[in-house]
Amino acid sequence: MKLQNASFLLTFLGLIVISCSTQKNNLFNREYHALNTKFNVLFNGKEALAIGEAILYQNNQDNFLEVLPVEPILLRGEDQENRASIPSFSVAEEKAVKAIQKHSMKIAGQQRNRQIQDAYLLLGKARYFDRRFLPALEAFNFLLEGYYGNEKVYYEGKLWREKTNLRLGNYALVVDNLKPLAQRIPFGAKLYPEVNATVAQAFLNLKNEDSARVYISKAALAEKDRTAKARYRYIEAQLLEKAHLLDSARQAFQSIVNWKRKSPRIFWMQAKLQAIRLKAALDSVSPRPILERLAKQFENQPYLHLIHQQEARYLLSQKEDSLAIELYNKSLQSPGVDPATRMANYRELADHYFENGVYLNTGAYLDSLLRVIPEEGRLKKTIQRERDGLDEVIALETIIRSTDSILTLTALSKEEQFEYYQQHIDRKRAKELAAIEEEKKGLFSFNTNASNNFYFYNNRLLVSGRQAFLSSWGNRPNADNWNRLSTVNQLTQNETAEEKQEDKAGFFIDTPSFFVDQLPTDSLAIAALENDRKQAYLDVGILYKEKFDNPRLAFNRLKKVFTLDPTENQEVSALYHCFKLLEQSDTVAANGYKTRLLEQYPDSPFAQIVRDPENFSLAENQTPASVYERLYKAFERQEFQKVLEEGESLKIVVSGTKLSPKVAYLQALATGRLQGEIAFIDALQKVIKLHPNSSEAQLAKLAIKQLDQEEQLKHKRLTLKSYKWVFSFEEDALLLDRLAKQMQDAIKADQKAWKFTRDVYNKTTNFIVVHTKEEQPNQAYFLEKWRQLADFDKKTNNFVLLSAQYEQVQRLKTWETIAK
Numbered sequence: 001m002k003l004q005n006a007s008f009l010l011t012f013l014g015l016i017v018i019s020c021s022t023q024k025n026n027l028f029n030r031e032y033h034a035l036n037t038k039f040n041v042l043f044n045g046k047e048a049l050a051i052g053e054a055i056l057y058q059n060n061q062d063n064f065l066e067v068l069p070v071e072p073i074l075l076r077g078e079d080q081e082n083r084a085s086i087p088s089f090s091v092a093e094e095k096a097v098k099a100i101q102k103h104s105m106k107i108a109g110q111q112r113n114r115q116i117q118d119a120y121l122l123l124g125k126a127r128y129f130d131r132r133f134l135p136a137l138e139a140f141n142f143l144l145e146g147y148y149g150n151e152k153v154y155y156e157g158k159l160w161r162e163k164t165n166l167r168l169g170n171y172a173l174v175v176d177n178l179k180p181l182a183q184r185i186p187f188g189a190k191l192y193p194e195v196n197a198t199v200a201q202a203f204l205n206l207k208n209e210d211s212a213r214v215y216i217s218k219a220a221l222a223e224k225d226r227t228a229k230a231r232y233r234y235i236e237a238q239l240l241e242k243a244h245l246l247d248s249a250r251q252a253f254q255s256i257v258n259w260k261r262k263s264p265r266i267f268w269m270q271a272k273l274q275a276i277r278l279k280a281a282l283d284s285v286s287p288r289p290i291l292e293r294l295a296k297q298f299e300n301q302p303y304l305h306l307i308h309q310q311e312a313r314y315l316l317s318q319k320e321d322s323l324a325i326e327l328y329n330k331s332l333q334s335p336g337v338d339p340a341t342r343m344a345n346y347r348e349l350a351d352h353y354f355e356n357g358v359y360l361n362t363g364a365y366l367d368s369l370l371r372v373i374p375e376e377g378r379l380k381k382t383i384q385r386e387r388d389g390l391d392e393v394i395a396l397e398t399i400i401r402s403t404d405s406i407l408t409l410t411a412l413s414k415e416e417q418f419e420y421y422q423q424h425i426d427r428k429r430a431k432e433l434a435a436i437e438e439e440k441k442g443l444f445s446f447n448t449n450a451s452n453n454f455y456f457y458n459n460r461l462l463v464s465g466r467q468a469f470l471s472s473w474g475n476r477p478n479a480d481n482w483n484r485l486s487t488v489n490q491l492t493q494n495e496t497a498e499e500k501q502e503d504k505a506g507f508f509i510d511t512p513s514f515f516v517d518q519l520p521t522d523s524l525a526i527a528a529l530e531n532d533r534k535q536a537y538l539d540v541g542i543l544y545k546e547k548f549d550n551p552r553l554a555f556n557r558l559k560k561v562f563t564l565d566p567t568e569n570q571e572v573s574a575l576y577h578c579f580k581l582l583e584q585s586d587t588v589a590a591n592g593y594k595t596r597l598l599e600q601y602p603d604s605p606f607a608q609i610v611r612d613p614e615n616f617s618l619a620e621n622q623t624p625a626s627v628y629e630r631l632y633k634a635f636e637r638q639e640f641q642k643v644l645e646e647g648e649s650l651k652i653v654v655s656g657t658k659l660s661p662k663v664a665y666l667q668a669l670a671t672g673r674l675q676g677e678i679a680f681i682d683a684l685q686k687v688i689k690l691h692p693n694s695s696e697a698q699l700a701k702l703a704i705k706q707l708d709q710e711e712q713l714k715h716k717r718l719t720l721k722s723y724k725w726v727f728s729f730e731e732d733a734l735l736l737d738r739l740a741k742q743m744q745d746a747i748k749a750d751q752k753a754w755k756f757t758r759d760v761y762n763k764t765t766n767f768i769v770v771h772t773k774e775e776q777p778n779q780a781y782f783l784e785k786w787r788q789l790a791d792f793d794k795k796t797n798n799f800v801l802l803s804a805q806y807e808q809v810q811r812l813k814t815w816e817t818i819a820k
Contacts, residue, residue: 045095
């Protein structure tokens, strides 16, 4: 009996060993590998994929301000070009590869393991969510080319292949491949919603929103999963609103609201807010009562930032600016505020302040917006350029604000200064105490941050407490009896003077005397502040007029100059620009400024502009146009220093005219020729900042772009072997032009088709350049001939360079390095 059992066991083990072969086509082998693939490797792989998808959907943060994507694939801050940060997708791929490698039974060109088709589908999905779309496309194509009889898996693979094509940007191909399937597949089929949603996304990417709306509506109607159904219906509502079908859009949003707790809460809240907004717009009613009720409901506490934002937008549209800004700040301070809402709030506040001319606040909110944009992309670069355009006006307004404050305080008596600062300290302490009391009230409130509200873990309370202690006691040592003067004196006796100075700089006590001591008392310092203030008012007024086209702010700033005891040049410029600002809107006031300008400063350039605005004279028989033309000809003659010097005086005269950007651009070109590429780029950027809407600004942008491209391609560019023989001189330009002609005549007998030019290097140095083309010159032979010329300096420095090297010398101004 024991022998029979042992024989049976050996036979069974032998059958198992034989069944492990993937090259034998029998029932036992097929079933063994199919079951092992399905319930072992593929099961674990599908579980890993499901975990990865769950992590992705739970941590995804949609931007509801834009049309939502049909299928989210990115976590916040991730780049689609990089692999996913969720490891489960890599695990799923490993399991799929293992299933294919160990259990594939391809015999005589036919796959005998029915589960391999599922393995290829899992492999493609794992690579798709890992954002490796080309390998995913390869897996799906392999699945479709080797059709193994499972129609369900085949059509699912076809759908996922087109999803991958969608991520690769092949939108038209997706429509061509999936549109017939979407029309043929029955309404109740499992893939029906997903196929229609994918076609809708392809149409959206092709900017065909009408067709997208048709297909996303079908997907929303057929989808059974409430999360996907809410997403599809929300996209449909967004597209209806973009098509100006507001009533239909409101109904679509309301349908999500009507599902109540069956839809995800974030979709319910967003749909509720949009439905309220559209109803208010259609019925001309205020949404505030409904929004305030929503804010009071406990379950809506995580979404207070959205409710406050919606109410703020309505108030801003009703010109109730102060209330709107207060609610925007509440939205930003809400515990659950998401990055998309924060970015939208900063953007809307920046736009509001810009429209109202409060450029300091505009810059502050743009700075905040730049900090919350996660990736370096086109959006961030655009906002950075917008912020950079405010640098000058912010700097000037900061000077105005600080000098106004300091000079106002210095004009007060000592008693008034002490009284002012005491009131300031009292208000500050009252605010701190109120904030502490408010924090204490909420120590045990039921919100997401309740665990961190205990005093020692609350940064706001700690800072307030430290400031209150310093205000009352100053910087006390960490020792016993710290509040006694004898202890303080004993401990401080051993401190060095340097340590005392560091301590003094490290803290201060809020007392009126401390602040009063900081005010300047020296007459020279006060005079310097007054000069800075006058110039800042003038400069910012012209900037508002020329760059920002804000006549109201420009006039207010320029008008202030007259009250500050301006210099003659400042008053002349302010009078002229005030006249130009009011010339069209208030002729009476404009004539007043014109009369003052002509009577008080009749010989000034601005007075001449006013007398003959089309063709006034700078000197005898000169106009701005003729001076500019003369400067341009000087530039062509390489008289770059003259262009810079005379251009400075011309810029003042042509300020506010069409010649102003032309003069600035010509000076930038001259700067580049004299000082090199770095100074050239700086000068071009200044042209762009001062004259952003001019054609010269576009030329400057193009020049900077070309310089960047040349820098990137300089190592890839094909360089011809062309020589330049360079002689350096510090003589007059006319003398060098004559010398170059003499040098060319001296070698005519040698029949050299060389070209001789004079090139400016910098303010003091000129080059005579002999363009010898492909010929390496015989330096000793020709130098001997040229030394016989009377004007030729026998000791002159000369060197031979390739054309590319000479170009670098002129661009980067590196001749001194080569000469050494």
